[in-house]
Amino acid sequence: DVKVTQSSRYLVKRTGEKVFLECVQDMDHENMFWYRQDPGLGLRLIYFSYDVKMKEKGDIPEGYSVSREKKERFSLILESASTNQTSMYLCASMRQINQPQHFGDGTRLSIL
Amino acid sequence: KQEVTQIPAALSVPEGENLVLNCSFTDSAIYNLQWFRQDPGKGLTSLLLIQSSQREQTSGRLNASLDKSSGRSTLYIAASQPGDSATYLCAVRSVLSFQKLVFGTGTRLLVSP
Numbered sequence: 001d002v003k004v005t006q007s008s009r010y011l012v013k014r015t016g017e018k019v020f021l022e023c024v025q026d027m028d029h030e031n032m033f034w035y036r037q038d039p040g041l042g043l044r045l046i047y048f049s050y051d052v053k054m055k056e057k058g059d060i061p062e063g064y065s066v067s068r069e070k071k072e073r074f075s076l077i078l079e080s081a082s083t084n085q086t087s088m089y090l091c092a093s094m095r096q097i098n099q100p101q102h103f104g105d106g107t108r109l110s111i112l
Numbered sequence: 113k114q115e116v117t118q119i120p121a122a123l124s125v126p127e128g129e130n131l132v133l134n135c136s137f138t139d140s141a142i143y144n145l146q147w148f149r150q151d152p153g154k155g156l157t158s159l160l161l162i163q164s165s166q167r168e169q170t171s172g173r174l175n176a177s178l179d180k181s182s183g184r185s186t187l188y189i190a191a192s193q194p195g196d197s198a199t200y201l202c203a204v205r206s207v208l209s210f211q212k213l214v215f216g217t218g219t220r221l222l223v224s225p
Contacts (some may be wrong), residue, residue, distance in 0.1 A: 004155075006155075031211070040217075042216070042217045042218070043215045044214050045212055045213075048211060048212075050211065056211065058212070059212075088132075090155055090156065093158075096162060096189075097143055097144075097205060097210050097211070098143065098144065099161070100146055100158045101146060101158065101203075101213060102158055102163040103155040103156040103157070103158075104155050105154055105155040106153075106154060106155045107155070
């Protein structure tokens, strides 16, 4: 079974802090993704990566950056956290576009 | 721009009933469509993936169909159980933006004992 592991289930940070969300997958998948999920807005893609050190902006990249130094790990960085970044963050991975995308359990992030 | 709609937004049924969840999409040029379930406060669990060349996929009590030309997919759940209670999401991978999944907003299902 594919395993996508997000480092924290719940996280509370203060405005202005630099926040790191970590995601690890154990299936040697090329593609990894970061989404946020908000009531009424559904899932929105923040960034994705199709290879080590490669990244592409999704639909809402403002205020975020990412890092992919190793194939199995994809990090989401909030450079200076703001209250409007309070959300559920979901990481996903996928081998190829004709295969299913698998998600982690999510990180509920609160910015105070 | 691909748009995905799921109707109804919520559905409540008694245990044992067979039910159908609907998903429609505006651009029929797709690679595949994936159905997920999401339990409250959790991530998404992949249920079924249908490629654009396929008409249906089955897994246990679940059957997903795809009619690409009309922009529709259905998820059929046979003999529903309380453990099926969750939000069900469909997501489409379009040819024009193949790296992205476009999600519907989901159908919240409640199966009562």
